[in-house]
Amino acid sequence: MHLVKPLLTLTAAALLAGAAQAQKIRVSDGSLDVLKDQKEINLEFTYDNMKVGKFDSEADYIKSRKADLDKKEPGRGDTWEKSWIADRKSRYEPKFDDLFTQVTDMKVAPGAKYTLIFHTNFTEPGFNVGVMKKSAYIDADFTVVETADRNKVVAKGTIDKAPGRTFWGSDFDTGERIGEAYEMAGKALGKKIK
Structure with a gap:
């Protein structure tokens, strides 16, 4: 019983810390x-x-993450690395696209007049080990250019601390947490445009 109260306090503190993160x-x-x-x-x-x-x-x-995983199970690091890279196309970008296009009512089209270049410059993967968690988040730069002449920059900006978390504790997977950050970034940037 003495152990339960500190664990609940730590869990509550971690959840509040995650909720305090605000995207700008x-x-x-x-x-x-x-x-x-x-x-x-x-x-x-x-x-x-x-x-x-x-x-x-x-x-x-x-390199560090692969070494840690390979210590636990040889070859696991290579599998993780493939997923780390593949998640960009299979999870992060589609999640950004989905909410961005919902909010703006725009369709993604390579021949569009304008191109939005979304550059992720920092990723905090976070963690969830059941009793403790740290939310993921991303920081990014965005540039809007004319598609036909990319030297014509229309706008530049930044997104800081786009949060990646789920509220039901199902974010044990790094890709799930980071995917949520892209979803929130897409939604927020879409609202800014609207």
Whole structure:
């Protein structure tokens, strides 16, 4: 009984800390107004020079995580690395696309007049070990350019701390948590455009 109360307190504190994270969107150059009446947009995602958690480079994070997993079970690190990269196309980008297009009523089309380039520069994978959890989040830069002439930049901005968490404790999977961050970023950026 003495152990239950501290665990409940730690769990409540972790949940409150996660809820306190607030996503911020800033337009630093230009304006998103040109997108308000658009029916189509081209979306692109980049991950170059991304930092992950306490690591200054994604490569260092992958190397460390693979080593940890391979200690527990040889070969598990390679499987994890494939999923880490594949989740971008199979989970993160579709989740962003889905809520972004719902909120803006735009369709994704490569030939659209404007292209939104969403560059993730930081990922906090978070964790969920049952009694304790840390929400995932992403920081990103976005640039809107004319598709036909990418030198014509319409707007630039940042999204800070797009939260990746679920409220029912089903986010034991890293990809699930990070996917939620992309979903929230897509929704928030869509609302900013609307």
